[in-house]
Amino acid sequence: MKAYDYAALNRDFAAKSAQDIVRWAVSEFGQGLAMSTSFGAESAVLLHLATQVKPDLPVLFTDTGFHFQQTLEHKDRLVERLKLNLKVLRPEMPHEEFLAKHGKLYEKDPDACCAANKIAPFEKALSNYQAWISGIRRAQAITRQDSLFVENYRDKLVKVNPLLNWTSKMFWDYAKEHDLPYHPLWEKGYLSIGCSPETCTRPVQAGEDARSGRWAGTGKVECGIHTYLKNEEAAKHAHK
Ligand code: SF4
Numbered sequence: 455m456k457a458y459d460y461a462a463l464n465r466d467f468a469a470k471s472a473q474d475i476v477r478w479a480v481s482e483f484g485q486g487l488a489m490s491t492s493f494g495a496e497s498a499v500l501l502h503l504a505t506q507v508k509p510d511l512p513v514l515f516t517d518t519g520f521h522f523q524q525t526l527e528h529k530d531r532l533v534e535r536l537k538l539n540l541k542v543l544r545p546e547m548p549h550e551e552f553l554a555k556h557g558k559l560y561e562k563d564p565d566a567c568c569a570a571n572k573i574a575p576f577e578k579a580l581s582n583y584q585a586w587i588s589g590i591r592r593a594q595a596i597t598r599q600d601s602l603f604v605e606n607y608r609d610k611l612v613k614v615n616p617l618l619n620w621t622s623k624m625f626w627d628y629a630k631e632h633d634l635p636y637h638p639l640w641e642k643g644y645l646s647i648g649c650s651p652e653t654c655t656r657p658v659q660a661g662e663d664a665r666s667g668r669w670a671g672t673g674k675v676e677c678g679i680h681t682y683l684k685n686e687e688a689a690k691h692a693h694k
Contacts, residue, residue, distance in 0.1 A: 455584075455612075463603070464604060472500075472620070473507060476614075479585055479587060480507055480508045480511075483585040483612070486583050487584070488587070489588070490513075490586060490588050490589075491515055492515070492647070492648065493525050493532065494646060495645055495647050497589065498629060499589070500587070500616070501513065501536055503617075504616075512541050513540050513541065514543060515540060515543065516543045516544075516572050516575050519549030519552070519571065520649035520650055521649060522639060522650045522655075524637065525637065528635065528637045535635065545570055560649065561653050564653070580610065586611055586613050587616065588615055590615050591617050592618055592619060593621060598680065601680070603616070603618050643659075645657075
């Protein structure tokens with residue numbers, strides 16, 4: 455993996471637009487670049503912005519088997535509207551088999567469930583690329599406040615976060631300007647949308663940050679893709 459001066463890049467990118475950061479990633483990595491999406495509440499903006507720069511950018515979506523039906527419909531709308539080069543990733547163990555074997559693992563051990571159904575297929579797909587664009591924003595949660603515009607992702611590839619400093623207002627102004635569809639659950643207070651079990655995603659209360667409805671009450675805020683799993687052993691259990 456090529457060595458980058460991340461400190462210098464991040465100083466430079468702090469004064470650049472999200473489009474400029476995507477352009478840098480496209481020129482630096484070309485066909486070695488992909489982006490990820492969950493087709494959640496905020497996904498349409500980065501999908502639009504990035505594919506305006508590179509229309510055939512591979513879009514990685516992990517179908518955990520637990521998504522809301524509304525998310526799958528939102529996916530279909532955006533794929534059609536933006537002509538996305540979608541790559542659907544699936545867990546090694548088919549969903550029905552996983553349920554039969556592990557039951558409601560998402561309640562008993564959500565780290566293990568995320569490790570098997572989200573992280574493993576995603577990291578396997580990432581091995582085909584040199585760099586990855588994600589849509590995380592610092593304002594979404596305290597776990598994201600130390601993120602950088604460009605980061606070394608586990609010494610495996612470069613992670614690029616062009617929307618890092620975007621506020622909710624910037625996000626919604628962009629969506630309105632480009633007439634982008636929004637996730638139907640957003641209107642019902644779901645500001646961050648993951649899997650459908652109510653222990654994994656619930657609506658957010660007034661004054662809470664956007665990700666406080668994820669795994670509420672468990673202390674877990676991230677699936678582990680953007681941070682590190684607290685329970686590194688969890689993945690192993692879920693594959694047994
Ligand atoms: S968000 Fe919930 S259902 Fe989805 S993979 Fe993680 S624990 Fe499992």
